[in-house]
Amino acid sequence: MLDTLYSQIGLLPMVLVGLFAFTKGDEPERLAMGAYLLGWMAGMLLQSDSTPQGTWQPALFALDVVMLLVLGGVAWKFHRNWPIWAAALQLIIVMSHLVILFGLRGGMMSFYTILNLAGYGILIAIGLGTFWAWQERRAAGLE
Numbered sequence: 001m002l003d004t005l006y007s008q009i010g011l012l013p014m015v016l017v018g019l020f021a022f023t024k025g026d027e028p029e030r031l032a033m034g035a036y037l038l039g040w041m042a043g044m045l046l047q048s049d050s051t052p053q054g055t056w057q058p059a060l061f062a063l064d065v066v067m068l069l070v071l072g073g074v075a076w077k078f079h080r081n082w083p084i085w086a087a088a089l090q091l092i093i094v095m096s097h098l099v100i101l102f103g104l105r106g107g108m109m110s111f112y113t114i115l116n117l118a119g120y121g122i123l124i125a126i127g128l129g130t131f132w133a134w135q136e137r138r139a140a141g142l143e
Contacts, residue, residue: 017127025130028078035070061097068094082129089118
C-alpha cells in the first residue's frame with residue numbers, strides 16, 4: 001500500500017487537508033474528504049500491479065465513478081462552489097479512464113499525470129472550501 005516513495009509523499013497532503021477538513025470544515029467538507037480518503041485507500045487496495053502497464057482496470061474505474069457520484073451529490077445538496085470544481089476534476093479522471101479503455105491517443109504517462117494533477121486539484125478544492133466555511137463561521141461569530 002505505501003510501498004513506494006510517491007505514495008508516501010502523496011499521503012502527506014491528504015492527511016494535512018483531511019485534518020483541516022475534519023477539524024474546521026462543515027458537513028460537505030467532511031463528507032467529501034472522508035469519501036476521498038476512503039477512495040484513496042480502496043484504490044491502493046484495488047490497483048493491480050500484476051496487470052500489464054497500459055491496460056484498463058475496471059475496479060479503479062468503478063471507484064472513480066463512485067467518487068464522481070459522491071462529489072456530484074455534494075454539489076447537488078450543498079450550494080457551494082468548491083464541490084462543482086472537485087466534481088469537474090473527478091470527471092476528467094473518469095474520462096481519462098475511458099481514453100485508456102478505447103485505446104485513443106495518449107500514453108500512460110499522460111494518464112498518470114492527469115490522475116495526479118486532478119487529485120491534487122480536488123484536494124485544493126476541498127481545502128479551499130474548508131477555509132471558506134471556517135472563515136464564514138468566524139465572521140458570524142460562531143467560532
